[in-house]
Structures are given as C-alpha cells and as structure tokens.
Amino acid sequence: MRNEIKVDINHLQYIRCPTCKKKIFVSVFEIKYLPAIISPNNKSGLIKIPTNVCHYCGAVSTDEILIKYNQNNGDKKQSLPDEK
Numbered sequence: 001m002r003n004e005i006k007v008d009i010n011h012l013q014y015i016r017c018p019t020c021k022k023k024i025f026v027s028v029f030e031i032k033y034l035p036a037i038i039s040p041n042n043k044s045g046l047i048k049i050p051t052n053v054c055h056y057c058g059a060v061s062t063d064e065i066l067i068k069y070n071q072n073n074g075d076k077k078q079s080l081p082d083e084k
Contacts (some may be wrong), residue, residue: 027052056059
C-alpha cells in the first residue's frame with residue numbers, strides 16, 4: 001500500500017515567464033533531425049524536445065529555465081504556508 005500525499009494546489013506557487021512575468025504558457029516541441037548515419041538503428045528520424053512558450057510575449061523556456069528563474073524570483077504570496 002502506497003502512502004499518497006494530498007496537495008492543495010491553491011497553496012502552490014505559480015510559474016511565471018522570466019521575460020514578461022505572466023503565468024500562461026503553451027506546451028510546444030522543438031524538433032531536431034537525426035541523420036541515419038548517427039542513428040542507433042541506422043534510420044533517420046525526428047527528436048521532439050518539449051518546451052514552453054509564453055502565451056503573452058512568446059518567450060521560449062524549458063522546464064529547467066522556468067524552475068530556476070521561479071526559485072529565485074517566485075511569487076511569494078503563493079508559496080506554501082510553512083515556507084519562509
């Protein structure tokens with residue numbers, strides 16, 4: 001039996017765009033071409049890399065960029081009650 005932690009999302013911090021500080025994003029993919037000559041199965045293909053685009057300003061940010069920015073500049077009003 002697993003212990004599941006219940007989290008009230010109303011207490012979680014919003015992620016904001018590092019450029020315009022808005023909080024609405026669209027999930028998109030960057031696509032890279034994999035040539036057959038370097039492919040493990042000798043077939044060319046496409047590699048999809050998930051990323052995020054700010055709905056307002058169009059800034060492109062990976063999850064890692066958004067997490068790092070928001071850890072340093074987060075919306076303090078939305079932080080968990082036991083955070084300082």
